[in-house]
Amino acid sequence: MDLELDHSVSLSSVTLVVLLLIFSCTPAEGNFRVIGSPQPIVAALGDDIILPCHVEPQIDVTGLTVEWSKPDLKPDPNDRLRRVEYVHLYRDAREDLDMKITEYVKRTELFADGLTRGNISLKITNVTFEDEGRYQCFIPKLKSLFKSSIIHLSVEPKSVTTETPLQTPGPTEETDVNGGGLSMRNRLTGVCVGVFLMILLVVGAIYVYWRHKRQKQELFTQIEREPVKGSLHDGNRC
Known part of the structure; x- marks a missing residue:
């Protein structure tokens, strides 16, 4: 349950970052x-x-x-x-x-x-x-x-x-x-730098989400294996 919740929150964070990237490159109507x-x-x-x-x-x-x-x-x-x-x-x-x-x-x-x-x-x-x-x-x-x-x-x-x-x-x-x-060239440079930073932010968010998910999977797998090892050890003692 916790894994599914974390998965949902991470996806929401990535979606929010992507939307911010899109709207940052689109001038608002009143601007x-x-x-x-x-x-x-x-x-x-x-x-x-x-x-x-x-x-x-x-x-x-x-x-x-x-x-x-x-x-x-x-x-x-x-x-x-x-x-x-x-x-x-x-x-x-x-x-x-x-x-x-x-x-x-x-x-x-x-x-x-x-x-x-x-x-x-x-x-x-x-x-x-x-x-x-x-x-x-x-x-x-x-x-x-x-x-x-x-x-x-x-x-x-x-x-x-x-x-x-x-x-x-x-x-x-x-x-x-x-x-x-600012000249048009400087404005374009500023926009490109902003977009590049936003892309890095999105990639970083995706990496953090993937790393977090992988750690959760490894921990879940480890928890599943521990009872099995305990059962085998008890059987040998009998």
Whole structure:
């Protein structure tokens, strides 16, 4: 009875460790975050600029809706429907032009190859003073409480020397809420080390269980043999 109980407890421990290993490699539903640039983007008049925004941890967002809007822009009072217009609206795996702000037509784009990695940065060409302000990147159907982020764009006269972020964040660049953090390579290394340690833990648990079971079997066998030896000894004495 005790052997069966120990066997059940050991199996439960191994199962628990395996489940912990599985869930440690799977991001929780609420852990996704839409992260924009924490610093204002400064551009010169007429520049092509990129408003950085991405989903962390990385996921493929090609099947989701991505909305870029100007939250401070008021609807046209002459529009009875007061419909929302977007700087850029990505829906059904393509740009939706029906509700695009006229001033941004043919001036905005997302990076198709970046969407598979959660990069929803917006490129705006030939910026004007009217483009200045707050921009919101928003993924309505993202399973998270952090579905949007605000990025500030400042436009200066052409004579001002500025550095514009014309490159999209690469897989090895360091990007997070504070503008730093671990690079993707370091994050992957950390995950691999964590998985390796969990595997060692599982193997160790299995070995301990096997060793414990074997000791129990040897002890049980020894107990069974002792009465037999005693009976043979009594018979010789008679």
